[in-house]
Amino acid sequence: MAPGLKHGQTVGRVLQLMYLGPHACNTSGYMLKFTIIQQVAVVHSNRCPQRIAKRGYYGAFLMDNLPLVKSLVEKLANGLNVPVSCKIRIFPDLQDTINYAKMLEEAGCALLAVHGRTRDEKDGKKFRADWKAIKAVREAVRIPVLANGNIRHIEDVWQCMEETGAEGVLSAEPLLENPALFAGYRTSEWVLGHEEICKAEELDQAQLLVEYLNFCEKHPVPWRMIRSHVHKLLGDWFRIHPHVREDLNKQSKLTFEFLYGIVDRLRELNARIPLFVTDDNRNNTYVA
Numbered sequence: 404m405a406p407g408l409k410h411g412q413t414v415g416r417v418l419q420l421m422y423l424g425p426h427a428c429n430t431s432g433y434m435l436k437f438t439i440i441q442q443v444a445v446v447h448s449n450r451c452p453q454r455i456a457k458r459g460y461y462g463a464f465l466m467d468n469l470p471l472v473k474s475l476v477e478k479l480a481n482g483l484n485v486p487v488s489c490k491i492r493i494f495p496d497l498q499d500t501i502n503y504a505k506m507l508e509e510a511g512c513a514l515l516a517v518h519g520r521t522r523d524e525k526d527g528k529k530f531r532a533d534w535k536a537i538k539a540v541r542e543a544v545r546i547p548v549l550a551n552g553n554i555r556h557i558e559d560v561w562q563c564m565e566e567t568g569a570e571g572v573l574s575a576e577p578l579l580e581n582p583a584l585f586a587g588y589r590t591s592e593w594v595l596g597h598e599e600i601c602k603a604e605e606l607d608q609a610q611l612l613v614e615y616l617n618f619c620e621k622h623p624v625p626w627r628m629i630r631s632h633v634h635k636l637l638g639d640w641f642r643i644h645p646h647v648r649e650d651l652n653k654q655s656k657l658t659f660e661f662l663y664g665i666v667d668r669l670r671e672l673n674a675r676i677p678l679f680v681t682d683d684n685r686n687n688t689y690v691a
């Protein structure tokens with residue numbers, strides 16, 4: 404049985420397994436790799452509610468075959484000496500979701516992340532995650548639960564943990580626009596009605612982009628990914644100066660020099676759009 408995660412226990416990097424069909428049911432190959440790197444094995448039946456996932460038999464489409472998910476988690480949990488965690492979406496019916504979570508716990512899952520949207524609720528901005536369903540799961544299992552969905556700024560983190568009782572939260576889409584979310588910074592979209600929040604002079608999205616590009620120089624990733632991160636991070640800035648975005652779109656072959664140049668141009672155009680932060684969080688000091 405895989406060891407459970409305890410409060411305060413630190414683990415190394417997480418290794419994610421996307422199940423690739425019944426032919427992959429013999430997991431010994433995966434197990435060998437997991438064991439060698441001594442990490443946390445993760446089974447995801449959360450992601451990819453798209454057609455490709457249906458064909459490939461992974462992601463949320465595993466929800467159609469719970470006995471298979473059960474046997475996969477059992478095999479991993481029994482055969483590995485690292486904790487196995489799972490990430491799931493919810494079912495439209497609450498009791499189905501609870502049964503699913505309990506089944507995973509019994510199968511040996513050591514930590515459960517719950518994305519509070521059904522697999523048909525694809526658009527995170529359109530569909531609010533159901534924190535009540537996450538709370539019900541939290542109350543039904545003994546393993547630690549991570550809540551996922553509607554985490555757009557730091558207040559959401561505290562509110563979500565309070566409302567769901569979850570041990571932690573996950574955020575994905577909002578981080579693409581604002582990687583400093585967990586440091587307490589928020590985009591202007593989430594400022595209305597919070598008079599205590601002020602403009603952050605020390606940090607903005609362009610600076611975050613520069614830091615991201617610095618990382619990419621050290622740890623190369625495909626240019627198409629870098630391009631999409633540039634659009635996410637500077638989307639608001641480009642709305643004010645669309646011609647800079649057009650120049651980026653015209654540039655079929657990107658270079659770091661070109662991208663740093665885009666940031667310089669926006670700064671010269673005085674296009675700065677600030678991030679916002681409370682005094683409390685500013686004292687936390689943002690560390691890159």
Ligand SMILES: Cc1cc2nc3c(=O)[nH]c(=O)nc-3n(C[C@H](O)[C@H](O)[C@H](O)COP(=O)(O)O)c2cc1C
Pocket residue numbers: 419447449450490518527551552553554573574575576577579
């Ligand atoms: C760029 C990106 C990559 C993601 N990769 C994964 C992944 O590898 N595995 C997974 O289960 N979910 C993945 N997701 C889904 C998120 O983990 C998350 O469940 C979903 O986006 C809902 O959370 P959000 O509302 O905070 O975006 C990804 C999402 C994004 C935006």
